[in-house]
Structures are given as structure tokens and as C-alpha cells.
Amino acid sequence: MSRRCHGVSFRSRSPRSARRGAALACVFAGVLVTGAATGSWPEAAGSTELPVATGPVPERAEAGDDARELVSRSGDRWAAAYSAEEYQAVELTLAGEYVGTGIAVLSTAEGRIVVGEVHPDSPAERAGIVAGDELVTIDGVPLAGRPVTDAVGRLRGSTGPEPSEPGTTVLLGVGRDGATRQVEVERARLAARPVTVTRDEPGVTRIHVSSFVEGSAELLRAAARSAPPEDGIVLDLRGNTGGLLAEAAAAASVFLDGGLVATYDVRGEQNALHAERGGDTDTPLVVLVDGGTMSSAEMLTGALQDRNRAVVVGTPTFGKGTVQLPVVQPDGSVAELTVGRYATPSGRTVGSGGIAPDLVVEPGQDAEERAGNVLGGLAAGR
Template identity: 45%
Template sequence: MSRSHSRLRLQLALGLVFAAVLATGATAGAWGSESPRSSTAAAVDAAARRWVADSGDRWAAYYGPEQYAAMAQALDGRYAGVGLWVVRSPAGVVTVSRVRGDGPAARASVRAGEQLTAVDGRPVTGLPVTEVVALLRGDSPLAGSTVTLALRRGSAAHSVTLRRQLLDAQDVVVDRPAAGITRIAVSAFTGGTGDLVEAAVHQSADRRGRGILLDLRGDSGGLVDESVEAASSFLDGGPVGSYQDGDTVRRLTAEPGGDTAVPLVVLVDGGTMSAAELLTGALQDRDRAVVVGSRTFGKGAVQQATPLPGGAAVERTVGHYRTPDGRDLDGTGITPDVEVPPSAGPQAAERTAITVLDDLAGLSGSGGG
């Protein structure tokens, strides 16, 4: 579509401009004492690292070649990992919540319900889920690298060393937590996520049901375009948000024809970030959904990764998005319409969401006698 082509041109232009600035800085000695003849990949990498350290951009990051390759894989809906998911209790205990059948963890007989106590010798109790996932994927997260997990099954502790393999991310999972309710759980907005959300909404429309739970808990964000496409599944056109790109305000707009009738509740928590917050804010501002859970993370910045010679990359902030009502969520996050404290646990939030969904279905339905 033309929108995708436009985004590609924008990313390419930004990448070329920024890479040129880095190369010029390295050649001219702007970031050090390199001679004009030393604008090699190593010199550009050194300049990029210094720029990240001195930029004042809290979201700026330098990625080595393996890290950048893994990031590109992740945005394409793939990752090198061991095939398990974790949750953290209010007390900080990290537990394996799900094991995919085709992954290294399943082959090693790791089971849902086991407590994960350490990754490569680092204790994980009390760590945020996002940090635990980062440890599972590793500093050089490519297929073939290994990771050792310390686990506890009941009173018995054991460890297992797994070799990471390339897996489909399965960032959209659809199930039915209760009769007549479709839950669409999105863990990240990678390539194709918007299409999967749309397909799940259409499938739900084929059945008479109580509504949809859009579960964005723990969603770390991802591609803005995929978030906008997911919003289009629930909106009949109109604004999703905007972001400032230099002196230009870029409008993010939903495609027409989404399902505006099905009752909708969005579940969020402190791990709901970035593109997931953009989607939540749009549905909340436009009175399309009731938001249930706890305050979201508060990452309202849009990043652009710029490839460097040798396969490394620098990621920098290129703008801050705002919701349709003009809210800047960076550092503040989204306050749910119906708050459920994190201490109540994930099941309490889900039960509350189902109750709210039934209330919405009662308001939107027709009665008879």
C-alpha cells in the first residue's frame, strides 16, 4: 500500500541523513582525533558510541552487528530464543507461564508452572519481565548461542542449558477465556501484527459473542504502522495519533471500515509500552474502548534505527507521539478507566475486564420480552 511505501521512504531518508552526519563527524574529527583517512567502519562505530553517550537522548542505543541483526529479526516477527514465556508475581517470583511445543525449552522438558530463579547465573527474582526476557535472549541473541536456566519444580531445584533457535514470535495469540469472549493478546507490534489482529476481529464477528478483550499487558511496542493498522480494526477511519518529526507533524490515521460495534475492553499494565500505548490512547480518546488494568509504562518516543558500516546500528529518537486528544504520554503513561492495582494479580484484572465487557454488551445490546 502507498502508506507502507511512504514509511519506507521516510526511514530510508532518515537513515541516509544520519549515517552521513556520523561519517562526516568521524572524518572531520568532530568526535575525536581520527585522521581524515580513518572513516572506516571502526571509526564510525566509535563515533556512534560517543554520540549515544553524549546525546542526552534517553532512548538512544548502539547495537553491535549481532544485536542489530537480532532486532531486525524481531521486527520481522522472528527471534532467537528458547521458546518460553514468563510472568512475575506481586512478590517478584518469576514463573514459566507457557512453553511452546517446538522450542528448545520443550525439548528439555521445561514445564509451565516451574519457577525461574536465575539466567546464566544471574538471579531473576524481582526483575521486571522485560529484563528477564532480555536475559533469555542474551547479549548476542542469535541462533546457536546457549543460555543456562536455574529452575525450581516444587522443592526440587535443577538447571538446564539450552541452545537458542530461530522461532516465529507468535506475537498475537487468540483464545476464549470465557464463553462468548474473544481475547486477542498482542505481545509486540512486529511485521504482520496488524493483519493478525484484523483477522481475529473478523473471526470474532462471525460468532455472536459478548465482546473482545484486547490484551496489551506486557506489550513492549514495536512498529508504529502495525499499531495503526491494529487500530483500524476497531475504528472507521479518523485519527490514531501524531508525532513531531522536526518541524513537521505527521498524522497517523486509521483506515475506514473497522468494526465499531463489538464491545471492546483493553487490558494494560506497567509493561504496556510505546506503540501499544499509542493504540490504547487512540481507543480511549475516541471512546471506542474501556481501558482496564494499571498505569502503562509511559514511553511516548518514536525511534529510528540507522545501519552503520560493518553491520552495527544506532537507534535515536526522531519524535514524540501524541494521542488524538493531544496527550503526550512520555513519562506519564495512560491511566486506565477502571484501575486494578498490580498487587491484585493478573487474574483479578482479567476478571474485572470481563465484568466491564459484560456491562458494555448489556448497554449495546437490545432487549426483548
């Protein structure tokens, strides 16, 4: 792919634009729902230590300080420093694997950390942990009121000076039926499950993508193709911490027939990401987002929104529109430094306010139900 920015002109897509506008008008006019919803954070994607936008291969510095000294002097809020061992764990995660217990967690409105899902045939499943269990403590540390990402990091063992290896253990205080028991769970090397599919109501296939690791786009394509022909699709990007720019662009190709996905610069050199031709442009599509939707997930959201391919529902996204480049230091440590920003097809850059949804889900409303109602409006306008 050329790294030069190419001008792209869009042909009018008035039928879809009209359908989308009519559906939004219908939704804003009178859809009222109640409830609550939160996103689920898997160990494979929920750690704040993961790079959320990488594309070029790591550069190698000829001379200089170690990564931590470089990052501390940079003033770059998105910069991150890794030892050589830590960055090996990062690369493992981006390749679709991780070291952990197999637990996906979510935070309740009361601030409790609850098991949302247990990876089949994982150490957690073998230890008897099930969805709905509350994680009260991890290695003796109380979790009440702590960010969900802190729980994820402790499950993975990524909060210490060195990442945990397969075979290490973590002691969990697990609450169930009013009682708390201590469960020791061994960490293992597991395959990430970045794409999951649910169909809880007729006409709606919900595809949740937790991160854009290698292979995510192909899994998304397979999930979309397997949806019943009468269904619309809710692309759930809540809690998606980002990942590889190329995977996010390939994910856009699932729903676009060519055209611009985003532009980005690397130290002033302009680049462009394009969708491949042949994507599904007819199936009604809603993108569900929240404050945990970050970086390349925001890029995908902005592309589908700007191209009038989807209605975006939820709450404003995180607001990270920067691109990081890993630079290997002489001692083997790695500094990830911001080298540029990306822009959506209409030229929007993603600032601290994030991407505003077309339809905001208010506190107390059920985000998934809201998305389903919007999808029904889109289907009616086909």
C-alpha cells in the same frame, strides 16, 4: 501515505459514547472483585533492547562517530546504540522472528520468575520445560528479585557484547515440586507469536498482543473476526513493549472505521496516521493495560480511548510518547535517536505518567476479571 499532517474532523458518535458512559457508570457504581494478575513476557518481545517505536527506514550518516559515542553524547534517555550484528537481530525481531528458547516468563508478586507459556515445538518444550516451572537461575545467575526483562534478555542471550546465535546454549535452573534441576537448552531461530487468543469464560474473547512486529495487525484482525458473534473482546496490551508504528496504526483499523489514529513529528515535520475504513465498530471492546504497555501500544490505547471506541482498564501505562529513528553510522553501527513525539487524536502527548485507564485495577484485584465485568456492562448497553 503523505507525511504531511492533515486536519481531521470527527462526526458525532453519540450512541457509542452513551453506551460507554453508561457502562462506566455501572462499573464504578458497584463492581468489586479480588485476585491478582501479572503479564507474561515472551522472549520475542520482552527485551528492553528492542526499539519500541520505529517507522521510517534507517538513515545513513555521511560522517561521525560510532553509534555508542553518538548516543553517549546525546543526552537522549531513549537513545540506543547497536553494533551492525546487534541491529540485524533487532530487524529480525521486528520481522516476526527471534533467536531464543521458546519460553514466555512472568514475575510473581513474590518476585519469582515463572514460565507462563512454552512455544510449541521449541527447544524449551523438547527439554521438558512446562508452564508453571520456576526459573531459579540462568547460566548460574540467581533470578529472585531481578526484573523480568533481565530474565528475558538472558534467555535470548542479548545481555552480552554480541547477540547469541542459533545453536548456542543456556543453562537453566528449573524449579518444580520443591526440587531444582539443571536443564541445558539450545537456542534456535523461532517465529514470534505476537497474538494469542483465549476464551476462559462465556462472552469474553481475550486477544493478547505482545508486540507490534510485522504481521501483528493482520493476526489481530483474524483473531477478532474468529471471535463468536456473541462475544465482546478484551484487547490485552499488558507487557506490550511497542514496535512498529505502522503496525499499531493498522491494529487500530481493526476497530475503527477510518479517522485519525495519531499525529507525530520527525524533526519538526508533521505526520499523521489514519485508520483504514471498514473496521469493526460494534463489538464491545475493553483494552487492558499496565505499566509494561509502552510506546506504539500506548498510541493504540490512546486512539481507541479518544475515539470512544473502547474502555481502558488496568493501571497507568509506561509513558513513552517518543519516536526513534535509526541512523546507520559509517562503521556500520546504528544509533537510534529520538526525533519527535506522537499525540493521540485529541492532541494528548504521552508523558512520564503514561495513559490513565478509565477504570484503575487496584492492587489485589484480578485485572482480567475486572475487564470481563466491564465488557459485560458494555454488552448490556448494546
